[in-house]
Amino acid sequence: MRIAGLSEASGVSISTLKYYLREGLLHPGDARAVNQAEYGEGHVRRVRLIRALLELGKLQLAEIRRVLAAVDDEGVAIHDAFGVAQDAMVPARDRDSPEYRRAFVAVEEFVRRHGMRVRQDAQVRGMLADALVAMWSGGWDLDLRTFDASMPRILAEAGQELEGVPDDDRAVQMEVTVIGTIAYEVALAALRRMALEHASAERFALSALSGSAHGT
């Protein structure tokens, strides 16, 4: 298909596609003639992946480039590529406060307690520690032991989710896994926010007026 067809198939405007091409996020199409390139299904999938990372994952361009490099590098085994993509999905941050170090120790204990195979230098450890520090600084005295009871369920769900990844070619497996990671956690966050809005309506909107304005 031409670039107009790629635009239609992916729901992304031609000018945005050209921007992705210029930024090196999207592979060039096969050159057919001067100013004519042919795009295929791989391009459609790639555009969807970029959109998910940009709009749902809110990643920066440099982070997206790292994720895509991991997706593309056929020389890297899929589990290692998955680790690189996972790391790129965690924004780099300055982490050297005493609170952060305390949180990081709690994360290490948590990972060990649940026997999880998470790389020692995986960025997701810092992501969890960041969230802990934010909770503490915001007045929540959260202990990771709170999650001990739910972790076996989360592990079982992740195992099932990964079984849903097709035994397909490596590029498809990587793309499906990355989109699944990002989109599924946005979905879970949305469910939680809905539940919080419901709980807030139950707790704070007791008057008939508020009730009718906010009930469904």
Added chain:
Amino acid sequence: MRIAGLSEASGVSISTLKYYLREGLLHPGDARAVNQAEYGEGHVRRVRLIRALLELGKLQLAEIRRVLAAVDDEGVAIHDAFGVAQDAMVPARDRDSPEYRRAFVAVEEFVRRHGMRVRQDAQVRGMLADALVAMWSGGWDLDLRTFDASMPRILAEAGQELEGVPDDDRAVQMEVTVIGTIAYEVALAALRRMALEHASAERFALSALSGSAHGT
């Protein structure tokens, strides 16, 4: 305290604090003398809230301003303010594809099915629909019925979480709720990513070499 004290108490550099002041995110301190302002605990809490929204929530400045306006407007009842803050935490997006409309209908049915008090125009509905569209376009045939079994648990947890909000003044309640929303979902996303890395190690990293390189 002076601005140097605020910097120390919040872990944010003086130049960043000045930036927050210029952008109107942080209220000016009480003027004591020319070039001297006094800051208090409210300022420390506000700086922590801004950091959580910026760094964990990855919100844009305009979105953060809307959240803070809801936190500050004492004339708005807390449940309504919570709704405004919730809406501001969902990035605005162009949503008019047929897939989006199909996803939105699925979200409406889901909210109704679980009897949730979620405003008809709550942005979180669009957030869930976005995630669904991304899953579909990424090759996951996800149906919201998948979440039917876990929704009662998510609702119960949200109720408990809201009980943890102190019966304090309105500003503290709003700040605690907003930080809790953002930080808790980052924590849950991190737990899920760890579980996925573990599952990937179990599925894809079967060789002794990968196993020893990635096990904890």
